Amino acid sequence: MFDVFQDYLSQKITLSAQEFDLIKSVAKIKKLRKRQYLLQQGDFWKYKAFVCQGLLRSFRTDDKGVDHIIQFSIENWWAGDIESSTLGNPSKNNIEALETTTVLLFSNNDFEMLESKIPVFKDFIAALITQSYFASQNRVHDSISMNSEERYSKFLKTYPQIANRVPQHMIASYLGISAETLSRIRKQIQKK
Amino acid sequence: MFDVFQDYLSQKITLSAQEFDLIKSVAKIKKLRKRQYLLQQGDFWKYKAFVCQGLLRSFRTDDKGVDHIIQFSIENWWAGDIESSTLGNPSKNNIEALETTTVLLFSNNDFEMLESKIPVFKDFIAALITQSYFASQNRVHDSISMNSEERYSKFLKTYPQIANRVPQHMIASYLGISAETLSRIRKQIQKK
DNA sequence: AATTCGTCTTGACATTTGTCAATGTTTTTT
DNA sequence: AAAAAACATTGACAAATGTCAAGACGAATT
Numbered sequence A, B: 001m002f003d004v005f006q007d008y009l010s011q012k013i014t015l016s017a018q019e020f021d022l023i024k025s026v027a028k029i030k031k032l033r034k035r036q037y038l039l040q041q042g043d044f045w046k047y048k049a050f051v052c053q054g055l056l057r058s059f060r061t062d063d064k065g066v067d068h069i070i071q072f073s074i075e076n077w078w079a080g081d082i083e084s085s086t087l088g089n090p091s092k093n094n095i096e097a098l099e100t101t102t103v104l105l106f107s108n109n110d111f112e113m114l115e116s117k118i119p120v121f122k123d124f125i126a127a128l129i130t131q132s133y134f135a136s137q138n139r140v141h142d143s144i145s146m147n148s149e150e151r152y153s154k155f156l157k158t159y160p161q162i163a164n165r166v167p168q169h170m171i172a173s174y175l176g177i178s179a180e181t182l183s184r185i186r187k188q189i190q191k192k
Numbered sequence C: 001a002a003t004t005c006g007t008c009t010t011g012a013c014a015t016t017t018g019t020c021a022a023t024g025t026t027t028t029t030t
Numbered sequence D: 001a002a003a004a005a006a007c008a009t010t011g012a013c014a015a016a017t018g019t020c021a022a023g024a025c026g027a028a029t030t
Helices: A002-012 A017-025 A082-087 A109-119 A119-143 A148-158 A168-175 A179-191 B002-013 B015-027 B083-088 B107-119 B120-146 B148-158 B168-175 B178-190
Strands: A029-031 A037-039 A047-053 A055-061 A067-074 A095-098 A102-106 B028-032 B038-040 B045-054 B054-062 B067-074 B092-099 B101-107
Touching: A002 A017, A029 B092, A047 A055, A047 A095, A047 A109, A047 A168, A047 B107, A055 A102, A067 A168, A067 B120, A102 A109, A109 A119, A119 A148, A119 B067, A119 B083, A119 B120, A119 B168, A148 A168, A168 A179, A168 B015, A168 B120, A179 B045, A179 B083, B002 B015, B002 B045, B015 B107, B045 B054, B045 B107, B054 B101, B101 B107, B107 B120, B148 B168, B168 B178
Parallel strands: none
Antiparallel strands: A029 A102, A037 A095, A047 A102, A055 A067, A055 A095, B028 B101, B038 B092, B045 B101, B054 B067, B054 B092
16 A cells, blocks of 8 residues: 555655655554544544545534534545644544545654655655645635635536545535535536 | 844744844845735736735635635735745735735745755744644634634634724625625624 | 435525615725 | 715615425445
8 A cells, every 4th residue: 555655756756765665664554444533523633644545534523513524635635634733732623534545644753754854755745735725725715705606616626536426415514505505506507 | 124024033933143144135125005016916926925014915806806805914924925936827816005014025036045044944934834724724614614703703803903904894805705794793793 | 125324305484695775984085 | 175985884685595304215234
């Protein structure tokens, strides 16, 4: 399973065989069954997780017990809770496998070691976070400027690989609308 | 005006006098009048801007000519468009001064030079972007999980310094609701 | 094979929010 | 000081969305 990560990294940066070995030596493979949790709200999360195979959802449960999905992570994406692991706070997020999933886990310590020993890797991760930041900014913009139908259509266009692997009501949760409203929007779109 | 930035940096990281001089040597002071633009949608933005004094809004104008405010930046905050300057795309954002404002401008080249010569500075900026990232994630979460009144109340609590320097209809824009709705929400809150 | 569970849809109704128009007030500009 | 522009509020109505309840369908479990 490490080769998925190796392929991923190779496409982004150039590393020596020794550097790959170093990374491999600290990567822990973890398998998750469908519906199994990788992280639960309140836990202290001290890892970075890379998804080799499968599909995860990150979500928060509010006072009323309603889930709100912040992110889906599929193959070649990262998952986790940077906020919790950076600030050392208990995590606000749950992470659950929606399919049988294999992730690579890196403890914070190991990860920092990798960053300090492999500067290119450090820069890559920084660039990754920067990109995640403006992806998030764009999502904020969408949420304040588009109506539900537009947001749904954009979701389909942007994440077709996710859209057909995930139940509708979870897409609704991701978009911040009720499952019923999404169902009606889909009906409307069909008519056109 | 550079001393505002120096004070800011001193609180975050430790730098030598020489390092401060280096930073100062590439910082360009720019004054903006009220309503003056620092950046316009479509421009190529190649800077980082630090606000020494005043207040900026970053926003995007949609097809219908409606503004959507992404961010307010006050003293000791950054402004700009990382997405545009990182990817080299024309900017999606406008940045306008809502008050007489003084910013420190760093060109991308100068900024990279600073990062390479002052590792602590580079790490600090990376940490800053990381924090901005999860602030943005939290805003996404708020937008999908809270109603308008809750979002407004949280805005007041989180940014009291901004709330009373900015017109209501801009807060509405930031929250993704109409000015009329915000007005009614305020009336409701008063009653309680 | 039968049963349970999760998913998606639909109807009916209530609530929230947007839109348009009007008005009074304050702030800015001339 | 007068005029113009920006701002905040309100009413009336329309549109969008949420909530609750019910039912159909298929997948997973026993």
